[in-house]
Amino acid sequence: MPKRRTTDLGQLCNRLGHSFAKSARLKLALTHASARADSKPNEDNERLEFLGDRVLGLAVAELLTERFPNASEGELARWLNHLVRTETCAQVAQSWSLGEYILMSGGEAGSGGRRKTTILANTCEAVLGAIFADAGYEAARDVVIRDWAPHLEDLEVAAPDAKSVLQEWAQGKKLPLPLYLEVGREGPDHAPRFTAEVRVEGLAPEQGQGDNKRQAEQAAALAMLLREGVWSATADD
CATH class of the missing domain: 1.10.1520.10 (Ribonuclease III domain)
Structure with a gap:
């Protein structure tokens, strides 16, 4: 009820x-x-x-x-x-x-x-x-x-979110905007775990996981930024 x-x-x-x-x-x-x-x-x-x-x-x-x-x-x-x-x-x-x-x-x-x-x-x-x-x-x-x-x-101490940074970086490189796909979901309905994949034309895709779609997408974007050397591994989340 x-x-x-x-x-x-x-x-x-x-x-x-x-x-x-x-x-x-x-x-x-x-x-x-x-x-x-x-x-x-x-x-x-x-x-x-x-x-x-x-x-x-x-x-x-x-x-x-x-x-x-x-x-x-x-x-x-x-x-x-x-x-x-x-x-x-x-x-x-x-x-x-x-x-x-x-x-x-x-x-x-x-x-x-x-x-x-x-x-x-x-x-x-x-x-x-x-x-x-x-x-x-x-x-x-x-x-x-x-x-x-x-x-x-x-705001002054908040780090730019990974999705925004990746979008700006892609635009600066004259690349299409990043595309995010939900590629996996596991766990019970009340506590799901999502896996998202980000794709940028000309680059290998990256995946990330999170408790919701947004977190998973952020994790995927961060993984790509780290791989491409855009975001320092010591940067604030």
Whole structure:
């Protein structure tokens, strides 16, 4: 049976700084795919997550261009990737205590779903999508500006992510953009292990593994950068 901890959504709204005109939007944003009926594919938060991802990207881009007027396009792109990545979204979700409110199956909850980085991050984006649907871009942007701004302090020490570095390197060499493929998945559904392969025309492919697709792709990109001598083996991850 689907389970949600007994919590007051009003407390969550206070943390978000947004009172929903239609509370059903927030409830949908908090509904993990494991909790919906198979016959009702739209009664989970995946569509709102898709919307929230785009809202987050735009709001973070706006935040960065305002705070760093002299930054290059490459710097802004790397910083944006850092701020919208799964780990940062999960940290914001934790600051909202979002895991307590997610409706999910008993099996998912029992396997630690409320603490899973990917579930927290996806639900965080879904909540932003719900705020956008409920009150428009400015309301969602205000939440992003407030709750993502503290993470600007991490940008000066954050290393460029491997996928961004590989893309810039390939472009500098006049090569096509890297292509990422999922070539393997093993382990149980609640703790899968992914293998990704990156291909760049004219170069031998490389593979990497991770707990999700993004981590696997990053590992594959890093392996290629190390092999090509672009990224030092002693560089920060």
